[in-house]
Every structure is written in structure tokens, then in C-alpha cells.
Amino acid sequence: MTALDGATVRNPDELRADMVRTLRDQDAITSEPVAAAFSAVPRHRFAPEAPLSLAYDLHSTVPVKKDEHGLVLSVMSAAHLQAVMLEQAGIEPGMKVLEIGSGGVNAAYLQELVGPGGEVTTVDIDRDIVERARLCLDEAGYTQVKTVVADGESGVPDGAPYDRVIVTAAAWDIPPSWIGGLAEKGRLVVPLTVCGTTRSIAFDHDGDSLISRSYGLAHFVPMQGEGAAEERKAMLRDGVVVRTDNVRVPLSAPALNRALDAPRLERWSGAAYDLPDELDLYLTLNLSAVARLHADKEAIERRLVEASALLGVPALVSEDSIAYRTRRENEETGGYESGVVAHGPQAEALADEYAHLLRRWAHDHRRRGAATFRYLPGPAPSPLPQNAVPRRHGIVTATWN
Template sequence: MTTARDINFDVAPQAEELREAMVAELRDLGAIQSEQVAAAIGTVPRHLFAPGKPLEKAYAANSAVVTKRDENGVAISSLSATHIQAVMLEQAQIEPGMRVLEIGSGGYNAALIAELVGTAGQVTSVDIDSDIVTRAKECLAAADYDQVNVVLADAENGVPDRAPFDRVIVTAGAWDIPPAWSDQLTEHGRIIVPFRMRGLTRTVVFERVGDHLVSRDYRLCGFVPMQGSGAHSERRVPLDGDEVVLRVDEELAVDEELAVDAGRLQEALLMPRVMRWSGVEFDQVDELDFWIGTHAPAFGLLTAQDGPIERGLVGPSAKRGVPTLVRGGSFAYRTKRPIEGTETFETGVYAHGPEAEAVAKEYVELLRTWDRDHRRGPGARIEAYPAGTPISILPQGCVVDKQHTRVVISWPRPQAS
């Protein structure tokens, strides 16, 4: 389908070689699992969607390319890493002839989808930013994917004129699932969305079951956040200026015992910390963190810059954000230590505040429960019900209330063999 790979005769041979190497690496990483996705990634000239970037950057399997920043230098649009794009396309299970809506335009992913749906299919890509829409159109035209329909609109409303869709693939971090996305889905369609729950993002495959959505798969991911009416900002609680911050996503319980009190937590950080060890091996950490995030009554992500970590004020696990259990003026977060004589690590807890011993014990018990009951389990079941659904008819689990949905996250145990 593509002829644009020969537009620049100086780089085309090298680009093709790098593209083949990227496909091989993505196979080794397990991101590519089907020949259809391998063929699409092996065909689309990714460098044409990253003009001005070195070829090695364009074809780095785990490297995103920022395409626009806001006035503060924060990335608000990017060409996602091919690794996560491959994972999401495998999750989508796109077949020839399908009608696909992509939410969040960059051009490259839409071209991959066009390869998968073929000439009988239809690809619509929507973005709220006119600069991104213009850029996507130009890149798609340069790569000979003019059949992709790029629309300027707020994706909160979907694209009703092009519906229904067999697949809705979201390429921006979403805090909620607007009704339009499921309303414009065919009966057996799928929504693949980087979904943020309690500050933790997973790319979730949803299918419709009756009046709600049920997950079929989820994977760890990271995306720039949604803009427009679907945007949702985290609450940032400073514990040591801007250098140590507790990020809180959904509103927490009004129970005074659970409420996040910035002043008390700032004082707690300066208190001597308690350290407790769980006996739980430090692996499968992404799944473990998701378990903690859906079982801690009050929860946030503790993040720290290099200075406080180097001073020993905060553990190194806070560098990228670590799941943190909060209870009033005390908090606890995960850490690790090497197990002597092995190459593995043990999971432990650092806790601060007047109730440090209690919150450390609570966190350790969560670690041990996950290890005992869910380490070898099927993972979480994520269900999104319409907002206002009575709690009495929801399944048991962690209920996360959003604008359009009530999300229930439950953890079935492994079936007895």
C-alpha cells in the first residue's frame, strides 16, 4: 500500500533496515504477536511521521517522539513509542474491512490501522488540536495514506457522522469513558483505552456487556493526558516544596481518618521513618502496584526529585512515583532490598508519621495478601458502569467514581486446579 518509503532516496535504504530491526526487537519483547501487526509495522515509514528527527530516534522501539509542548514545556502531544502501539494493536485484534476510530492523532498509528483494515476498511482519526490535525494530514499524505479521514473535534463526543465503529482506539491518557465512545461502538466492538484509575494508567480492552463495559485485557502504559472536556487534573500535595509531592487522582473519602491533610503529611515526612519487610519477592511489580492502588482506602503516588532522594529524605522508589497508602497524618510506600546470596529483591515498606507502625503493618499485609492470593491469579477485572448506577447492584470491588462512569475493579482468585 505504501510508496512513501522511496520519497527520500538518501535515507530510504537505511530506514528500511532500521524498520526491519525494530520489528525484530518488538517480536523479541513480545509486543508483536501476529504476522498482521508485524507486516503493518514493517511497511509504514515511521520516519515520515517524525520529520527532522534522526532515523535512529524514529525507529527506536521504546522511544516516543514529542510533537508539541505547551507554554511550560510540558509535552501535550507525541508520537507514541512503537512498543506500546504494537501492544494496543494486538489488543484490538483488527481485521480487514473494519471501521476504526482513533482518538488522538499523530498519523503513524492511523497508518498502521489503515494497513490492518485494508482497502475495504475505514479509519477515522480525531484530535482537538488544529496544529496536530494539520501535521497528521501532512504526514499521512507524505506517506500515501490519504484514505485516513482526520477530523478536528473534541473526542468526548466521538465522531457520530462516521459511526458505528468496530474498534475505538484511544491514544491519549483518559480519566473517564464518555458515553459517545460506547454508543458509537458496534455490538461486538472493542474500546482500547489508556485508562487512569487512582493515578495508575493501564491500556484496557473493553467490550460491552449489557449496559456496561467489561475488561478483557490490560497492560501497563503511559500517555500524554487527554485534552478538552475529557481532561482531568490530579491534585498535587506538596510535602517538601515541589521536590516531594503526593499526587492524588480521584477524590478521597470524606472520613477524617482517611482525608489527605497536607500540613500533617509535611510534618510526617520529617519524622524518623519506620522500615518493615514483607518476605515478598520484588517482581511482577506493575501488577503488585495495581493491587495496592485498588486496596488502599486512601491512596496516592509519592514522587520525588533527585535532591531529597540523595539526602535520604525519601527512598529511591519515589523517583518515578510509588504507590502510597495514606491514613490521616501518616503514610507508607513501597521499597526493596537485595536478598543475600541471590539476584532477587525483597519488597518492604517505609512509613512516616505518628501512626507509622500501623500504616506500615497495613501495607505489609496488603503485600502478603497479594503474594498469597493473587500472584498467580488472572489479574484484575475492570468494569465501567454508567454514573449513578446504585451501589447495591455493583459487583464487589474497589469502586472509583468518575463523571460518566462508576468503575469497579475486582480481583478474582486463581481457579483451583
């Protein structure tokens, strides 16, 4: 089930039961407590302006607030993603939980999980969002949840320490308040964004750092306030843009635009193309100068770039050249073969590096969950560790087993 036809099933109780069954079938829900929470909370009460079928759709978000230009600022997250993150969190009765980002329904799930002996606090920078969440929570019977208007970057220190901190907006960094607000055996679940790709990561303490227990692909609206991402972008031409949040990566729009006019170099890896989200994660954290290439349909139809750029693809860039992933049909590699398209004076060198990583991933790491993330708070060491991404408050590293 990805959507339910309101003409077929109109009763919200039936929609909710169907949602829970399908979430179980898809292994988004794997525990009885999370199943019970999703069965208990009247999800549609937190999206009164939306059709029932949309409120109970597994993979759809419900817009809650837009700016004057129509940009979505806040949504009710998709049920599938909420279930996965709650399973990652491993919440138990009696726990104290802080949610950063207030949609309302997730706080209700949290209250069901911690029970009457637990505490749930939800914080958001937007007063409108908090007031809406408060109204929905009260009307649905979750008056015990505490709502706070504040910048989530600072946490809610009055209630610390927390057994769990769950972030429901895409975060570019992990501020000291989130780590400092965790209990000794606490867990942080955060959608962490690195160069345009986001993973929901469950972090536990490991000495002075954090280490991941699990991760999964996630899509969230970005964090606002002090925690907003520091991103640069280069518009190459209409419909083609390159973005990066790594200060060490060069981005020259004129030079990269000229590169796209140069003859294309294709390099095929001989390796299977599979599990694109895992492959892209590996490339993002292993390419020496990574950015993310995006293109619209018109640019792809004009053959300016390959179709892989439609949803965003890891790109290896230099001052005057660019390389990115593509694929072609190849029965010898199980259906598709991964490859590289490169442009510019350094196309050969970039294609060689990119193709080497494609082969290494396919040979050594072609499976789900092969990465382990660490977050090391404090000033970045010099030199930076391999696969390290510097951030304002620390560094993100990843290794593959």
C-alpha cells in the same frame, strides 16, 4: 534493540525491518497482520524532524508539540506500545475504526489493517496536530484516512457505530460517547489512568458494562479538553509531592509534611518483591486511601523518602500519616523483599494494612495479567463496590484471580 545507531544502519527500510524483527522477538507483535502493517508504513515520514534512529526506536517517543513552557502536549508514541495496543485491538479487514488522538502514524497502521474496504477516522482537539497528521498521511499515501478536529471526549458520532475505538492519550474516564459509539461486538482500547498509573486496557461489552480482555503498562500524554483528569496534589516540601484523583482520599500538605519529620517506621513483609508494575496496580486499587508519592533525586539523596518514590509509588494516606512501598535485598525471598516505610501518628496502622496487601499479592496474585477490570457507566452505586474508583461518567472496578 532499544535504539539503532544511524551510523551503522542508515537505510529506513533496514531500520524498519530490524524494528519489526525485534518487536516480534519481544512479543509486542504476535500476529502477521500487525507485522505486515509495521513493515509497510514508513514510520520516519511521520517524524520528519527526528533522526531516523529515534523514529525507529522501540521504546522512545518523538515530541510533536510543546507548550510555551516546554511541556510536551503531543508525541508520536513508541513503536512497542503501538504494537501492543494494535494486537489488543484485534483489527480485521473491512472494520470501521475511530482513533482518538491524532499522531498520524498509528492511523496509517490502522488503515493497513482494515484494508481498502475499511474506514479509519482520527480525531484530535488540537488543530495543529490534526493538520500535521493530515499532511504526513497524505505524503505517505494514506489519503483514505479521515481526519477531524474536535474534542475526542465527544467521539465522532457521524461515523458511528465503530468496530474499534482506540484512544492514544491517557484517559481519566470513559465518556458515554465512546461506549455509545461502539458496535454491539465492538472493542475499546484505552490507556486508563487511576491515581497516576496507566494501563492500556482492551474492553469488550458485557451487558451494560465493559469487561477487560487484556491490559498492559502504558505511558501517554494526558487527555486534554473535557476529558482532562481531575487530580489534586499536595506539595510536601521541595521535590516531594503526593497526588490523587480520588475525591474520597484526604490530602493535607501541612499534616503530611509534619508526618515526614516524624521517626520512620519500617515493616518488612517477608514476601518477594517482583513484577513491580503488577504489584503497584494491585496496591493502587486495594489500598483504602491511595495516593501517589513522587520525589526527585535530591530528596531521595537527602533520605527524605526512599528511592521507590523516584518514578512514583502507591502511598496509603490518612489525615496526618503516610506509608509507601520499599524493598531490600533478601536471598530467602528470591532476591528482594517488599516492605513498608510509614510516618506519622497512624504509622503502625497504615504499615499493617500495607504489609498485609504486600503479602497477599505475593501469595495469591504474583503473576502477569491477574487483574480483570470492569467499567460500569452511570451514577455510582451506594455503597461503592470493593476496589471501585468513582469517575465522572461511571466507576472503574478491578478484581484479581
